[in-house]
Amino acid sequence: MAGTITIALDAMGGDYGPSVVVPAAALAYKKNPKIHFLFYGDQKQIQHYMDKHPELRVVSDIHHTDKVISNDEKPSVALRSGKGSSMRLAIDAVKSGEAGGVVSAGNTGALMATSKMVLKCLPGIHRPAIASIFPTKRDEIVMLDLGANLTCDAEVLTQFAVLGAVYARAVKGMRTPTVGLLNVGSEDMKGPEGLRLAASILSSVTFPGRYFGFVEGNDITEGGVDVVVTDGFTGNVALKVAEGVGSMSSHFLKEALTSSFLSKIGALLSMKALKRLKSRVDARVYNGGMFLGLNGICVKSHGGMDAFGFSQAILVAANLIENDYNKKVANEIEQVMSQESFITSVSSLSMDGQ
Amino acid sequence: MAGTITIALDAMGGDYGPSVVVPAAALAYKKNPKIHFLFYGDQKQIQHYMDKHPELRVVSDIHHTDKVISNDEKPSVALRSGKGSSMRLAIDAVKSGEAGGVVSAGNTGALMATSKMVLKCLPGIHRPAIASIFPTKRDEIVMLDLGANLTCDAEVLTQFAVLGAVYARAVKGMRTPTVGLLNVGSEDMKGPEGLRLAASILSSVTFPGRYFGFVEGNDITEGGVDVVVTDGFTGNVALKVAEGVGSMSSHFLKEALTSSFLSKIGALLSMKALKRLKSRVDARVYNGGMFLGLNGICVKSHGGMDAFGFSQAILVAANLIENDYNKKVANEIEQVMSQESFITSVSSLSMDGQ
Numbered sequence: 001m002a003g004t005i006t007i008a009l010d011a012m013g014g015d016y017g018p019s020v021v022v023p024a025a026a027l028a029y030k031k032n033p034k035i036h037f038l039f040y041g042d043q044k045q046i047q048h049y050m051d052k053h054p055e056l057r058v059v060s061d062i063h064h065t066d067k068v069i070s071n072d073e074k075p076s077v078a079l080r081s082g083k084g085s086s087m088r089l090a091i092d093a094v095k096s097g098e099a100g101g102v103v104s105a106g107n108t109g110a111l112m113a114t115s116k117m118v119l120k121c122l123p124g125i126h127r128p129a130i131a132s133i134f135p136t137k138r139d140e141i142v143m144l145d146l147g148a149n150l151t152c153d154a155e156v157l158t159q160f161a162v163l164g165a166v167y168a169r170a171v172k173g174m175r176t177p178t179v180g181l182l183n184v185g186s187e188d189m190k191g192p193e194g195l196r197l198a199a200s201i202l203s204s205v206t207f208p209g210r211y212f213g214f215v216e217g218n219d220i221t222e223g224g225v226d227v228v229v230t231d232g233f234t235g236n237v238a239l240k241v242a243e244g245v246g247s248m249s250s251h252f253l254k255e256a257l258t259s260s261f262l263s264k265i266g267a268l269l270s271m272k273a274l275k276r277l278k279s280r281v282d283a284r285v286y287n288g289g290m291f292l293g294l295n296g297i298c299v300k301s302h303g304g305m306d307a308f309g310f311s312q313a314i315l316v317a318a319n320l321i322e323n324d325y326n327k328k329v330a331n332e333i334e335q336v337m338s339q340e341s342f343i344t345s346v347s348s349l350s351m352d353g354q
Numbered sequence: 355m356a357g358t359i360t361i362a363l364d365a366m367g368g369d370y371g372p373s374v375v376v377p378a379a380a381l382a383y384k385k386n387p388k389i390h391f392l393f394y395g396d397q398k399q400i401q402h403y404m405d406k407h408p409e410l411r412v413v414s415d416i417h418h419t420d421k422v423i424s425n426d427e428k429p430s431v432a433l434r435s436g437k438g439s440s441m442r443l444a445i446d447a448v449k450s451g452e453a454g455g456v457v458s459a460g461n462t463g464a465l466m467a468t469s470k471m472v473l474k475c476l477p478g479i480h481r482p483a484i485a486s487i488f489p490t491k492r493d494e495i496v497m498l499d500l501g502a503n504l505t506c507d508a509e510v511l512t513q514f515a516v517l518g519a520v521y522a523r524a525v526k527g528m529r530t531p532t533v534g535l536l537n538v539g540s541e542d543m544k545g546p547e548g549l550r551l552a553a554s555i556l557s558s559v560t561f562p563g564r565y566f567g568f569v570e571g572n573d574i575t576e577g578g579v580d581v582v583v584t585d586g587f588t589g590n591v592a593l594k595v596a597e598g599v600g601s602m603s604s605h606f607l608k609e610a611l612t613s614s615f616l617s618k619i620g621a622l623l624s625m626k627a628l629k630r631l632k633s634r635v636d637a638r639v640y641n642g643g644m645f646l647g648l649n650g651i652c653v654k655s656h657g658g659m660d661a662f663g664f665s666q667a668i669l670v671a672a673n674l675i676e677n678d679y680n681k682k683v684a685n686e687i688e689q690v691m692s693q694e695s696f697i698t699s700v701s702s703l704s705m706d707g708q
Binding site for chain 2: 074135136137147150151182184189191192216217218219220221222230232233234236237238239240241242243244245246247248249251252253255256257259260262263265266267268269270271272273274276277280281
């Protein structure tokens with residue numbers, strides 16, 4: 001149907017399966033009525049929850065399977081024996097073109113390994129990255145890689161910069177997004193060699209953004225750049241440290257505001273403001289790890305999300321599809337990699353083994 | 355004098371020089387009257403601020419120098435031409451035994467490079483690390499390396515575990531501190547090779563703590579382990595991300611509580627509780643990056659700290675000196691490194707080049 005966005009859902013993934021995935025789909029559909037759904041998983045369970053959402057029934061197909069990839073399955077095992085599982089079938093639907101994208105709250109390693117194998121990378125892309133949106137003091141930013149690749153050489157980091165910049169343009173509507181490389185200092189000579197090489201490539205090539213320079217950990221939340229690029233090890237630690245400090249801050253705030261009668265009255269009076277504060281740093285709002293660089297849209301929801309959180313991940317996938325993200329990336333990557341300055345830089349470092 | 359703790363102060367380091375360093379010394383002296391001070395820097399300026407603290411005059415010597423290492427000086431230049439500077443003279447005082455330790459708010463790279471060159475590493479220690487105390491939901495923890503070494507092999511990470519565990523015992527009085535290695539997952543097979551090797555060494559050797567396993571970024575603030583060990587690149591990013599998220603949280607909270615008349619009244623009633631909250635996450639309380647593993651105590655204060663913040667760094671140094679930290683580390687390192695299981699593990703990995 002013209003203008004329809006079809007999303008394949010791994011209904012069995014995550015801690016709560018269809019009890020979250022189905023109402024999440026209903027929520028997402030309410031916000032974006034162009035979305036149609038392909039559910040993969042236990043027909044009876046899915047049907048049970050869908051009975052409460054008749055409006056969803058009309059725009060959904062249910063494909064039954066008993067098979068589920070568990071959360072503790074090793075990615076290599078999931079690859080070999082995952083055929084016919086709810087996750088695999090949902091990814092297959094993207095491969096075959098039945099769906100424009102897939103959303104799963106299942107095993108991250110299995111989802112990445114399977115979608116890499118089934119969907120493959122976009123032409124020219126060496127490795128996919130996990131990207132996500134973060135709140136900052138100013139606007140939201142996008143950061144990648146959050147864990148797909150433990151180490152990344154300069155060429156891969158450069159590609160990530162393009163993946164992030166195209167996202168900021170295509171989905172966030174920015175004209176010239178600024179891109180920063182995460183480092184331990186902002187001076188040019190700081191940091192490991194691979195990072196410095198990536199900086200020199202990004203300074204010399206034309207890409208759909210502007211290279212800002214190195215940024216430090218505390219710059220991320222200042223919102224000084226629109227895209228933060230890092231390797232998957234550092235990005236994963238940074239993401240989780242941010243989650244941890246956020247959680248500690250609310251923990252301390254709650255303790256403080258319930259510590260005395262007076263502070264409780266004060267909190268009551270500030271309730272509306274505090275609720276708005278909570279929504280600003282609500283992890284559910286920022287749910288949806290985008291696997292960028294694959295030949296198909298794939299979004300990972302946090303396993304413990306509720307229906308609202310999972311619905312956000314669906315909307316993230318819908319946004320990528322609706323804005324033709326992958327087509328735009330493929331174009332831009334080709335243009336960046338065919339530039340003389342890119343080819344010279346990369347060939348000069350190919351012997352460094354970094 | 356028996357029981358005296360002598361600390362050499364780089365009076366010119368940091369953004370504010372003697373205007374902060376002198377009152378900071380007065381504050382620290384108030385809390386720990388065993389401390390005596392050797393000030394290095396502009397005699398006139400130091401004297402000017404000391405006139406307001408006659409009690410300090412009695413326990414202080416001022417050593418004049420005009421020379422200051424600037425904040426943007428490259429470490430290599432500071433090494434070559436830093437002789438006679440306030441920072442260098444303060445470090446020299448530790449080397450000569452006149453002082454038990456040095457505190458500086460100056461250029462971090464220059465301080466690390468100079469103290470490494472002048473003081474050298476403790477016997478058996480390959481590389482010094484920067485360590486700091488962090489607040490968590492439970493008790494405070496110590497984390498290292500925060501930026502001295504961009505990459506660290508398994509042997510160095512193992513030594514850092516010992517440096518951290520001895521700190522937790524000697525200064526924090528813990529009997530068997532738990533040590534975690536920062537990684538992107540808690541499963542044994544996760545992460546880069548060097549980390550997995552460090553995990554296997556720490557699992558097999560006897561050291562002054564208990565190896566807990568891998569911890570993730572969000573585990574740090576949960577306080578599940580007493581010591582978190584990581585390489586200097588990751589540690590530096592983690593530290594700064596934590597600072598950034600903390601700053602964003604207070605920024606959002608302030609915005610929320612001043613957003614309406616009602617919320618302002620609420621904040622007023624909760625004032626006492628909010629002040630206590632602020633003190634719990636006050637960066638000044640946790641000021642003092644310890645350069646562990648050197649043959650002398652060296653503590654780095656944040657350059658922008660006020661007198662209270664700098665005084666905390668002085669107290670950190672005093673604690674290390676008073677508790678004989680370096681002597682204890684030297685003993686423990688020797689014991690760990692002479693163990694059969696340590697020698698076997700390290701020699702088996704020496705060919706991996708990791």
